[in-house]
Amino acid sequence: MQFDDDAQLDPSQVEDVRASGPQSGGGGGRRGGGMPGGCALPIGGKGGGCLLLILGVAALFLFGLVPTPFSGEEGGQQGGGRQPSAPPPPSPSGNLAERCKTGADADQSEDCRIVGTVNSIQSYWRQEFAERGKKAYTPAKTVLFSQAVRTGCGVADSAVGPFYCPADRKVYLDLSFFDTLQRDFGAEGGPFAQAYVIAHEYGHHVQNLLGTMNRLSRDNRPGAGSASVRLELQADCYAGVWAHNAVKTGFYDEPFSQTDIDQALSAAAAVGDDSIQRRSRGRVTPDAFTHGTSEQRERWFSTGYDSGDPKRCDTFTGGI
Template identity: 80%
Template sequence: MQFDDDAKLDPSQVEDVRASGRQPQGGGGGMPGCGALPMGKGSGCLLILVAIAALFVFKLVPTPFSGDEQPPPQRRQAPPAPVITPSGNLAERCKTGADAAQNEDCRIVGIVNSIQTYWRQAFSERGGKAYTPAKTVLFSHLVRTACGTADSAVGPFYCPADQKVYLDLSFFNTLQRDFGAEGGPFAQAYVIAHEYGHHVQNLLGTMNRAGNSRQGATSGAVRLELQADCYAGVWAHNAVKTGFYTQPFTQADIDEALSAAAAVGDDTIQRRARGRVTPDTFTHGTSQQREKWFSVGYQYGDPKRCDTFSGSI
């Protein structure tokens, strides 16, 4: 990943609350179970859960798609989301692409800036709805969101209720150490771009298409996740056009993304955890499917090629 040294970074797109010391009040115990997250119409979250003991990664939490009219069962009320005030000094440290090339935090800022620049351009070209930026929140230990409370065991996730991406950077060490992914800067970029793919789906209303089909090899949940992988590839194809990179990504960069995608396929996770694969419980797709759809996006660079809801996947 070769950043343009002169590219101007916009650190306001990233909020750093890692040094705030803030913890959810009255919560404790970290991330509530899937059933404890709010599921009423218009709230909820898509999570990438890093559950080391169970070897589950990129797990889709039941999401309140607007087409879900079934009343949810009684659940513990999630604490209200606080007003998050950046506690880091990203604005001082992350000013140009040269900073992004030398510092991990600034690299995250640069990746986020590039992804959102692309989608703003793509929405403008297609006309109609304008792209609404989504901030990325860097956290550690605990963070309270409009989708519930997350602790350090939670990896990157997108919360539709507050339209933010939440990121604990320790996830990337876990992905490499415990799940065999190659790691590296572009693995980070792939994961972040995947989460912003969910934001795009939220803006376009695509989440509604998954309905209550939240599990299974051809479920709406799987199709939603594979489309987010495809959207990540689309951004990678167009990244140079955003002005943050001087040259297209190398094959080594793309291999990092493919390695991360393969490491978190449902079949790979299940085989490692239980020694067998049960497609009826898939939520994100197989390793092959995840690699395939990222590659489709990267090859064509066109969001229209990411229609995972039509035909086979």
Template identity: 60%
Template sequence: MDFRDEANLDASQVETGGGGSRIPGGGLAIGGGAAGIIALIAALIFGVNPGDMLGRDTPSGVQPTSNLSQRCRTGADADQVEECRVVGVVNSIQEYWEGAFERRGREAYTQARTRLFQQQVQTACGTATSAVGPFYCPGDQRVYLDLGFFDELQSQFGAKGGPFAQAYVIAHEYGHHVQNLLGTMNQVGNDREGPTSGSVRLELQADCYAGVWTKNAVNTGFYAQPFTRQDIQEALDAAAAVGDDRIQERARGRVDPEAFTHGTSEQRTKWFTTGYESGDPARCDTFSGAI
């Protein structure tokens, strides 16, 4: 997973820090990434109400990204510094989706920023701690990411990890942003649990969108060459590690399909692969027929 040394990075797409004031509203954060939104996983495993973990706060002022802008200027920086790698991945993902929207004659793609945080962050979807894991908030159109999550992906979920596992997580969350722009999220409603629920279909489609970007990433100009077999295996391993069945088996010792929110390990790898092999977002229709 090597970036082109001369690729120009746009660090303005990634914010650092938190802060905010308390206001009502905002809606529920949409999870996925590698583990999905951990609040929802906690709900199905421990009976925790996600609303108890996510308050109703929204950002009031963003900390400047001057440090990232100074450190993350080229693809060479992305190969050396983790935060810069995140910038490079985000830049590539958004470059792809901007072109995809334009090619399909849709209204212009609206960029979503990624905010890196530690311990706690306030969002339009609530106050989230690092325990929530990566998530997308439609209320403020941001992806939230604590980089420490990727250590947990290996230690708690048994994934092998690696740079491309991280890229898969970010691409999945931007898949939710695409769903938000296209209005797909409206199809879920309150259908949030069960093996064929709207929530599962939404998450599997985000996995498929992550695969689509993976196939097309080299054409965005940020990568030196197509991803390797090892890169793809890192993504597939991460997707499998956080299937509902694997998570429930590890936590409960049994599997309850009626509590599924993200799909099984097999489904998650299947839909990522569908996106990767086709490279076509139109092949990611998880809302029609069997999944």
């Protein structure tokens, strides 16, 4: 995963509130800590869980979508009412606008790599919307936070994992999640695993812009064939579509390697409903699925990556 050294980054697409407390972010009333209500999608669509805390919760969600305000409950289980942690001390990393200017910076810094990845993803979708004659693509910021953040969906802490909040149209990301994904869930890790997660979250933003997310508001019940699973798998497919087309955005100097793609597939497999349930419960319960199995998540990412065509990401027609 190598950036074009001369690519010009736009750090304004990433907001860094790590030196702030939960008062920073997208706004919204404080509803307590714990898991987001109505968001049961591991890695990508609806809520998210991390750390060993997640391993002890019946319904696990890694990164995803948060379509309703945080309520302290997830999948019918009490999230524990845990209050967000105190804000961390000011980050010594400095201002993103000062540090993240070119692709060369993205190759040297994790923060700048996040900026470059977000820039590329949004560049692709802006082009795609224009070429397909859809309404103009509306950019969404990624908010980097640590421990706790206030969002349009309420106050969230790091246990939620990466998520997209439709209320304020922002992606929220605590970078410590990627260590958890590798350490506690057995993912291979690596820069492209990060890129996959971010691209998945922006897949939810695309769904929000296109109105696809309304399917979930009509029926948010879990289950192997549920709307939530189909929404999550489509976001995985959209992540693959971006990966196929990423070099065309001008931010990367060559297509992604098989090693890069393997990192994404490893992350997708690690957060399949079946894999997470085995870790947390010791058994698989399809009626509680919200994101799809490991095999489904890998397959739909690969569908997007192999085709490069978002029209191939129709997870709402037929079987999945």
